[in-house]
Amino acid sequence: MPVQISDGQGRGYLAGVCSENRLRVTSVSQSIEAHINQEEGQAYHLTFSQSPTANDDCILYIQNDDDDDLIIEGFYLYVSAACQVYVQLGDTGTRNSGTTLTPVNANAGSGNTATGTFEKGADLDGGSATLTGGSEFMRWVFTAAGTTDFFNLECDCVLPENQTLTLWCDTSTATVTGVAVFFYHSGC
Numbered sequence: 001m002p003v004q005i006s007d008g009q010g011r012g013y014l015a016g017v018c019s020e021n022r023l024r025v026t027s028v029s030q031s032i033e034a035h036i037n038q039e040e041g042q043a044y045h046l047t048f049s050q051s052p053t054a055n056d057d058c059i060l061y062i063q064n065d066d067d068d069d070l071i072i073e074g075f076y077l078y079v080s081a082a083c084q085v086y087v088q089l090g091d092t093g094t095r096n097s098g099t100t101l102t103p104v105n106a107n108a109g110s111g112n113t114a115t116g117t118f119e120k121g122a123d124l125d126g127g128s129a130t131l132t133g134g135s136e137f138m139r140w141v142f143t144a145a146g147t148t149d150f151f152n153l154e155c156d157c158v159l160p161e162n163q164t165l166t167l168w169c170d171t172s173t174a175t176v177t178g179v180a181v182f183f184y185h186s187g188c
Contacts, residue, residue, distance in 0.1 A: 033073060033183055041110025042068075042184040044103035048120045049177040051080075052169045058124035058131060059176060060167035061095055064159040066115035068184040072157040072165065076179040077140065078148040083174035084141050088134030089157070091166045096129035097121050103182075115184075124166070134166055148177075 005015035005023070016024035030038075037043035050059040064070035077085060098119030105112055125131040140151060159165055169176050 032185065036183045036185055037107050040184075041105060041107040041112045043106040044114045044182055045106055046101055046103040046114075046118055046180040046182070047178070048101060048180075049175060050120045050169075051122060051175040052172050053122045053126070054172050056168060056170050057122065057126065057172070058091070058095075058166050058168050059120060059122065060180070061091075061098060061117065061119045061121075061124055061131075062159070062165045062180065062182075063117040064115070064161055064163055065117065066184055067161055068186045069161075070116060070159040070163075071183055071185055072153060072159070073181040073183070074150055074152040075167075075181070076148055076150050078146070078177045079142045079174050080145050080177075081171070081174040082142055082144050083176070084139060084170040085176055086139040086168050086170070087137045087157070088166045088168065089137045089159075089164070091125075091131050091134035091164050093130030093132055094128070095119060095121065095124040095131055096127035098124055103180075114182075131166070134164070137165075142174075145174075 007013040018024055033043060046062070048060055052059055062070070079085065098121045101118040101120055103114040103118060105114075137157065138153065157165060167176070
């Protein structure tokens with residue numbers, strides 16, 4: 001007996017199959033990011049601008065406090081001078097003199113807010129801070145100041161609950177201005 005696929009809504013609609021045993025489908029395709037933003041209202045932009053006080057200072061801290069994964073698509077970045085900006089995953093410990101940032105929901109009709117810790121600072125790893133233990137995930141080398149560019153994280157960066165991402169700058173002579181583009185997703 002052939003298998004019938006019903007609509008699952010109790011309306012009695014059945015899926016059709018062609019002579020080549022392929023399911024007849026008319027569909028709409030949408031990126032997961034667009035779906036999360038439009039249907040779930042869980043896409044965000046986090047803007048920041050920070051100059052480090054010394055070489056290799058942590059200037060941005062993101063920790064996911066949500067049950068769903070926080071997925072970072074990439075960063076818009078502008079630097080005021082030649083420098084290297086790098087991302088670390090998994091740093092733990094306390095931060096030094098952080099300023100709380102509030103991500104903006106990319107869906108103007110959503111009342112959702114980002115769940116996590118979002119901070120910037122000139123030296124988040126200095127003073128009495130114990131911020132250590134991360135692994136470098138990505139590095140961008142800027143030979144001079146330039147225009148704002150988007151740096152896509154090709155595989156995205158997934159932060160499960162309680163995991164962290166930190167952004168570092170290798171010189172105190174540059175200001176890093178940017179936007180972290182991210183959304184929350186459970187995987188199903």
